[in-house]
Amino acid sequence: EVYLLESGGGLVQPGGSLRLTCATFRITFTNHAMSWVRQAPGKGLEWVAAISGDGADTYYADSVRGRFTISRDSSKHTLHLQMDSLRPEDSALYHCVYPGSGSYPAPFDLWGQGTLVSVSS
Amino acid sequence: DIVLTQTPGTLSLSPGETATLSCRASEWVSICLAWYQVKFGQPPRLLIHAITKRLAGVPDRFSGSGSGTDFTLTISRLEPEDFAVYYCQQCHTAPLTFGGGTKVEIK
Numbered sequence: 001e002v003y004l005l006e007s008g009g010g011l012v013q014p015g016g017s018l019r020l021t022c023a024t025f026r027i028t029f030t031n032h033a034m035s036w037v038r039q040a041p042g043k044g045l046e047w048v049a050a051i052s053g054d055g056a057d058t059y060y061a062d063s064v065r066g067r068f069t070i071s072r073d074s075s076k077h078t079l080h081l082q083m084d085s086l087r088p089e090d091s092a093l094y095h096c097v098y099p100g101s102g103s104y105p106a107p108f109d110l111w112g113q114g115t116l117v118s119v120s121s
Numbered sequence: 122d123i124v125l126t127q128t129p130g131t132l133s134l135s136p137g138e139t140a141t142l143s144c145r146a147s148e149w150v151s152i153c154l155a156w157y158q159v160k161f162g163q164p165p166r167l168l169i170h171a172i173t174k175r176l177a178g179v180p181d182r183f184s185g186s187g188s189g190t191d192f193t194l195t196i197s198r199l200e201p202e203d204f205a206v207y208y209c210q211q212c213h214t215a216p217l218t219f220g221g222g223t224k225v226e227i228k
Binding site for chain 1: 122153155157159164165166167170176208210212213214215216217218219220221222
């Protein structure tokens with residue numbers, strides 16, 4: 001069975017940092033772009049960041065550019081999201097997502113259950 | 122950025138009826154338009170990509186149509202498990218964007 005498993009969420013104060021990790025299982029990780037998508041409570045879906053299959057190119061939503069960094073570990077088949085200077089409006093369920101086509105931008109065939117990030121004092 | 126506007130915000134229907142969901146893009150998106158279903162407590166599920174192509178396992182009562190900037194998701198003969206929130210997504214131009222969603226609720 002193929003699946004994605006996120007971890008690293010939690011409660012953090014404004015201005016703080018968190019590092020999210022996505023462990024991947026039985027997907028074609030190598031040469032496949034990956035993304036993070038978030039959903040704030042009661043709100044819609046928002047794409048956050050993407051990374052190319054070789055890790056050379058990264059893409060960010062305007063709302064997080066300069067504060068978040070997406071990266072990948074090819075040896076461990078994991079995806080990461082380093083989140084710095086967190087704001088209350090970053091509070092959301094963060095999903096690791098995988099496009100079957102392997103490219104960005106593209107539809108996301110596979111979603112993790114998500115990890116919850118809460119930014120509050 | 123390409124803005125996707127979904128209407129209506131909420132659709133109140135009874136099982137067995139047909140749901141018609143609209144998604145309008147602020148710019149041409151070619152064929153790169155997808156639809157997702159989101160149920161409470163579950164991650165989104167990709168239903169349709171490339172406007173009309175259903176993923177394996179998606180019932181044929183779900184159908185996508187449209188072109189250019191105007192797209193429709195039709196759910197025929199609504200089943201109880203179809204009541205959920207639906208999002209459209211464009212992947213023609215970065216950044217990838219989603220619509221605001223349409224909630225299909227039981228009347």
